[in-house]
Amino acid sequence: MPLKSFIAPKLPLRAVLWSVALAALGYLGLSLWAGWREVVAAVVQVGPFVIFGLLALSLSNYLLRFVRWGRYLALLEAPVAWRINLDVYFSGFALTTSPGKLGEMMRSVLLKPHGVPAAASIAAFFAERASDLLSILVLAAIGLWAYAPARPVVGLALGGVILSLVLVQWTALIAAIDRWAMVRTQKWAKLIVRLCEIILHFRRCFSLPAMSMGLLIGVVAWFAEGFGFWWLLSALGHPLPITTAVFIYAFAMLVGGLSFLPGGLGSSEAVMIGLLVLNGFPEPAAVTATLICRLATLWFAVGLGAVFLARQR
Incomplete structure (x- = not known):
């Protein structure tokens, strides 16, 4: 695909519109299942002050992660002016609902x-995903003592992250794979060479100081x-x-990420509703809390991303 057509915002924005439409249908179905009137009454009960507060907290999340992103690019010797970087970083949120x-x-x-x-930029992306996963695992660990069924999921995710970080630090193995692939002419070999280059960049973001900062x-x-959410x-x-409350939110995000569904759609909502009901929430209140939370976190990011992406030339 030509570079020009990829940058053009029409195709990504079309994908955003499709994901919004599908999510809207799913959320409408959830509301009807839980009781439409009860859900509407609960939304009115929350009020605009809390809604704007949730959006402000979500925005602080995005800005903190933007600071970390800029730091990763600087570590990879690819710094960018903050205004340009901000536009690019927020544009990426338009496709947050893509798998992983x-x-x-x-x-x-x-x-x-x-x-x-x-x-460098792809390595920074993977460093971000690894830092986010570790951060969610730290927050999810808060409630593990009370939710035994969650322990295997958190343990599996933590084991996968640790194994990945150990492997990317094994420079002798990466260099050997790189040399083996470089003497071959097939397309897959060239891809392996590029992946080795990305991994060598990625590992620079996980020195102890960089990893501590990201976490x-x-x-x-x-x-x-x-x-x-609380x-x-x-x-x-x-x-x-x-x-x-923090455990329920973090564990729902973790399951959504591990499901590899677009934006964790369906899986995160199901976990959040299920855990709230287990904690004594009536179904309409659990559905309302989940819908508002997802709109103020995931879909707020997608909306901001679509605005920033539309400004790209």
């Missing part, structure tokens, strides 16, 4: 005219949305301990 958020790698195409090698920012950023539950008249 892989659509956000579109930032590589948008940064290339500004002198950022694809290997600290990630925990604070995702806790902001978890705190917003605030929302209180506004609905069903307060939970903040540790429980």
Whole structure:
């Protein structure tokens, strides 16, 4: 596909519209299942002040992660002026609903005219995903003592992250694979060479200082949305301990990410509703809390991304 047609916002925005339409149908079905009138009454009960507060907390999440992204690019010797970088970073949110958020790698195409090698921007993307996963695991660990069924999922995810970080630090293995692939002419061999280059960039983001920075920012950023979820539950008249609320939010995000469904759609909502009902929430309140939370976190990001992407030339 020509570079020009990939950058053009029409196709990505069309994908966004399709995902919005499908999500709207799913959320409408959830509302009808839980009781439309009860859900509407609960939304009115929350009020605009709490809604705007949730959006502000979500925005703080995005901005903190943007700071981390800029730091990763600087570590990879590919710094970009903050205004250009901000436009590109937020444009990536338009494709957050792609499986594994892989659509956000579109930032590589948008940064290339500004002198950022694809290997560096893709490595920064994977460093972001790894930091986010570790941060969510830290927050999810808060409630593991009370939810034994969640322990295998969290343990599996943590084991996968640790194994990946160990493998990318094994430079002798990466160099051997790189040399083996370089003497071959097939297309898949060239792809392996590029992947080795990306991995060697990626590992630079996981020195102890860089990993500590990424994890600290990630925990604070995702806790902001978890705190917003706790605030929302209180506004609905069903307060939970903040540790429980943050665990429910983090575990729902973790399951959504591991499901590899676009934006975790369906899986995150199901986990969130199920855990709220287990904690004594009536179904209409659980559905309302889930819908508002997802609109104020996932879909707020997609909407902002669509606006920023439409401005790209």
